[in-house]
Amino acid sequence: MATLKDVAKEAGLTTSTVSRVLNNRGYISNNTRKKVGEAIKKLNYHPNEAARSLRMKSTNTIGLIVPHVSHPYFAEMISNMEAFAYENGYKILLCNSQCTHEKEEEYIRMCLSYKVAGIILCSGSAALEVFDGIDIPVITMERFLDNGTASVECDNRQGGVLAAEKLIACGCRHLLHVGRIGTLSMPADMRTEGFKDVCDKKKVPFIELITEDTLYCNMEYSELLESTLSAHPEIDGVFANSDVIAAQTLQVCRKLNISVPEKVKIIGFDDVNIATLTTPQLTTIHQPVKEMSKMAVNMLHDAVAGKLLVRRTVLPVNLIERETT
């Protein structure tokens, strides 16, 4: 594979001149520019990123760490991230932690080795120590760390409030809240807080179904939901922590001959594409995934440029009413 040196030789110039042409720096005559262009084309030259980043001490790569790639919420997040990253000249190094600490930590180490420009960490669980002495920016999504990284979240609390208010307004009196992960603590827990506050105020009881991260990672809640709904036939309103859970609730209701929304009303969270593909379509809390992704990439970009970041950014959610309420 051709190197800068080869191009320089071919064009009858030195590497520094060619480098300057490539990076549009300093004085270059049009003639030189042309010669370099021809040499590059002739030799099919591609700049060596390794050498470049070795010299520059950084890359244009963002380490994107997610717990789950095929979960529609993260799939959409990744998709948006990639698009905004690309717009800003960044590439994405995709790291799937699969909900395990070890893999997450190993990927963080790897990102450091790769000298990524920064890390965007989505609702993970790595021990804080890994971030000690890190000299690159870390932006968290739906996760708040105590060590000074900037965080982007949606208004989880408000999501819980909206869901509770809606369910109660629809006449539900025995609620179920599904999806909070017992073993992790994250901003999404605030959904429960908001939900609880409204329920308490309106004196409507609710059951909280705390799940494990393995369920989260396998996206398999059916059994849990079936046993719970069977054991509690009084339940008439469900607030699920994701549309995936809500969609599975729908299937379980069908299996148990519980009509939705007549007997049980359901509200999901996220508003991803499956929300409009179920029957009935899901009423859900819309998360502004696109805006959140854009914000995260922009913040990372600002941080790289040395700007000071807002410590915590919370974006609004809203209720999208469809057919399950």
Next chain:
Amino acid sequence: MATLKDVAKEAGLTTSTVSRVLNNRGYISNNTRKKVGEAIKKLNYHPNEAARSLRMKSTNTIGLIVPHVSHPYFAEMISNMEAFAYENGYKILLCNSQCTHEKEEEYIRMCLSYKVAGIILCSGSAALEVFDGIDIPVITMERFLDNGTASVECDNRQGGVLAAEKLIACGCRHLLHVGRIGTLSMPADMRTEGFKDVCDKKKVPFIELITEDTLYCNMEYSELLESTLSAHPEIDGVFANSDVIAAQTLQVCRKLNISVPEKVKIIGFDDVNIATLTTPQLTTIHQPVKEMSKMAVNMLHDAVAGKLLVRRTVLPVNLIERETT
């Protein structure tokens, strides 16, 4: 950030010794090993991948190019790829071409610059010239190139055959086949071939609804489906090229008051998670995404090791009967 040199200094050794410890090569005394380990921990040292890959002239990174990240089929593909790549010590550089030639080609160039170990290209559309003079392996998924790259596909033709046979066996006599992209030519087109062969043999007419890649990328077929089903009330069987299309067909049928499976039967393709979240659940052609992903990564691994690859690998599909037939 600490370098190898710093570690060597801290441990009272030279860089090459430390390097040998890190890479487990040559003779190293236990004492040295211990000292190096301590120094690394103390300085929080992370090897510089850029320097490493500059020296080694290659990386452990796979360039994964997909047309679409949030499409459930690709999301699942990416998820599997990442898992198998990780198992084999590779990292994933995620490239989303968004169905555009330009972006795909730019990403290919970028992969060359990054000196990736190899490229896995999923059903893209880049001009072949981009691959001229490439010295790294390229594995294609669901795409067959004439220039000697190895390809992994599912038995698309058989998928079409199974779908047609099933629909006809269910009594359908006016079929619709949706999803073939008119502007691209790819292995998935064989689904149509298989479908057509069976229809011709059994003398069952079918309409082919050729779509554009913009629809594919936006996952938005509703309007097209609605107008087609309205214009052709005789249609009683639909073979969709993906579960996403099938799920949207289901919604359109509901809107048009067409009962599924009584009046119209539907068969999807892929067998991704939404297939079990619709009501009724989708009968679909199962693609062995996991096996295909594993195969692609393994083939890439073999290619890197210099092994000769099978030119074209076709994995079997099967029909999963659920509730839309």
Next chain:
DNA sequence: TGCAACATCTTTTAAGGTTGCCATTTGGCA
């Protein structure tokens, strides 16, 4: 005992492709 042959461990040296800085050359203009 003396020393060659070998095993074990470490250092020295060079290379890999790019960029930033400083030096040099050329031509134009006061």
Next chain:
DNA sequence: TGCCAAATGGCAACCTTAAAAGATGTTGCA
């Protein structure tokens, strides 16, 4: 002639690893 702008060249540095060479220690045998 002196000065400046425009254009290009020379060289070190970034961090790691491979290969060769050097430095010890150990064994075997005359």
